[in-house]
Amino acid sequence: MPSLIQSSLAILALSSSALGAYSIDKAFKFDVHSHVVPPIYKEALIKAKYPVDAATGLVFTDGFPVPDWTLANHIATMNTNGVNYSTISISAPGANFYAGQKNKMLTLVRSLNDAMASYTTQYPTRIGAMCILPLPYIEASIAEIVYCLDTLKFDGVGLYTNADGTYLGDRALDPVFDLLNARGATVFVHPSKPCSGSVSLGYPDPMIEYPFESVRAMENLLLTGQRSQYSNMSIIFPHGGGALPYLATRIAGLASLPFMGGLSVPDSLNQFKGYLFDTASSTSVVQLIAMKQFFGSVSGIVTGTDFPYVPQAQAAAGLASTKANGQFTDDEMGSINNANAFRVFPKVAAKLGFAIV
Numbered sequence: 001m002p003s004l005i006q007s008s009l010a011i012l013a014l015s016s017s018a019l020g021a022y023s024i025d026k027a028f029k030f031d032v033h034s035h036v037v038p039p040i041y042k043e044a045l046i047k048a049k050y051p052v053d054a055a056t057g058l059v060f061t062d063g064f065p066v067p068d069w070t071l072a073n074h075i076a077t078m079n080t081n082g083v084n085y086s087t088i089s090i091s092a093p094g095a096n097f098y099a100g101q102k103n104k105m106l107t108l109v110r111s112l113n114d115a116m117a118s119y120t121t122q123y124p125t126r127i128g129a130m131c132i133l134p135l136p137y138i139e140a141s142i143a144e145i146v147y148c149l150d151t152l153k154f155d156g157v158g159l160y161t162n163a164d165g166t167y168l169g170d171r172a173l174d175p176v177f178d179l180l181n182a183r184g185a186t187v188f189v190h191p192s193k194p195c196s197g198s199v200s201l202g203y204p205d206p207m208i209e210y211p212f213e214s215v216r217a218m219e220n221l222l223l224t225g226q227r228s229q230y231s232n233m234s235i236i237f238p239h240g241g242g243a244l245p246y247l248a249t250r251i252a253g254l255a256s257l258p259f260m261g262g263l264s265v266p267d268s269l270n271q272f273k274g275y276l277f278d279t280a281s282s283t284s285v286v287q288l289i290a291m292k293q294f295f296g297s298v299s300g301i302v303t304g305t306d307f308p309y310v311p312q313a314q315a316a317a318g319l320a321s322t323k324a325n326g327q328f329t330d331d332e333m334g335s336i337n338n339a340n341a342f343r344v345f346p347k348v349a350a351k352l353g354f355a356i357v
């Protein structure tokens with residue numbers, strides 16, 4: 001179903017652009033993956049006893065330094081990179097460290113959403129926001145979705161691969177998915193650290209655990225049936241889908257065995273192809289070609305920088321080499337730079353004055 005929907009949307013976009021119903025410069029860059037670090041967030045991390053490096057004053061989460069961040073520098077870096085519009089979110093660990101302390105989590109989440117709202121009101125044509133939720137608290141998360149989408153006019157909702165061990169796909173999350181699905185929401189799933197102990201050998205979780213977290217979430221969404229039940233929402237996974245393009249046929253093959261439920265291989269692969277994957281630190285030849293071969297086109301590839309967590313030198317080099325490394329045509333770059341993102345963020349297109357149909 002998702003792939004059917006995607007291909008008919010692609011045809012719609014094609015025919016409307018052929019009719020000249022809208023024209024967005026192919027170079028217009030829509031970055032679906034950048035982060036903000038509001039001062040209250042850094043304070044909360046320090047209060048929660050994440051380690052602080054004495055020399056730099058940087059706080060480390062998941063074995064990785066949280067970069068210094070300001071809104072002015074965010075906009076300046078967008079300008080340097082030729083990024084026109086960014087959907088901002090809070091990177092892992094989000095507010096997951098307050099699981100078990102409901103009031104503290106709700107207070108932090110609300111302050112973070114209000115902080116992100118203030119950035120979008122300061123730069124409405126440059127910045128949109130993805131809501132952070134107080135998961136695994138279901139009722140509170142539903143209230144936060146309504147607040148963010150209706151009152152704060154956010155572009156979508158941010159989720160993590162797991163919230164205190166509750167992975168996407170867990171049927172406990174169904175009420176949240178019910179609402180997101182009814183809204184046709186677009187969701188950005190950031191990896192968090194694996195819930196089950198230290199598998200990372202003491203290395204930073206972002207290095208390989210984050211990519212496998214994305215795979216784990218997509219695997220669980222497949223095997224619990226949650227994704228097939230809630231197919232009216234768009235879901236972006238970062239970093240080229242983690243290792244999913246490489247592992248998709250293995251997962252689909254295993255899932256087709258009788259003891260796993262005998263799922264149809266083509267259905268499983270189509271479900272995976274209904275996701276969108278961003279290019280943040282996924283711009284090597286191998287990664288870009290794998291994504292295109294996996295989707296069968298570039299329709300699921302969107303631009304991401306992971307600012308400010310990926311150093312600017314790496315992000316800029318990645319943006320600059322995407323076209324050559326993926327051997328993409330100008331039209332394909334237009335899809336990757338903005339058309340695929342506008343397909344799942346139609347309200348942003350409307351806000352910016354781009355008529356989509």
Ligand SMILES: *[C@@H]1O[C@H](CO)[C@@H](O)[C@H](O)[C@H]1NC(C)=O
Pocket residue numbers: 025027028029079082083084
């Ligand atoms: C997008 O950004 C580029 C580079 O900063 C700029 O030249 C262009 O005018 C922008 N496009 C729109 C539609 O704002």
Ligand SMILES: *[C@@H]1O[C@H](CO)[C@@H](O)[C@H](O)[C@H]1NC(C)=O
Pocket residue numbers: 181182183184185232
């Ligand atoms: C799908 O999302 C749209 C909004 O994009 C909504 O109007 C529609 O009712 C949703 N459909 C279902 C089956 O929930």
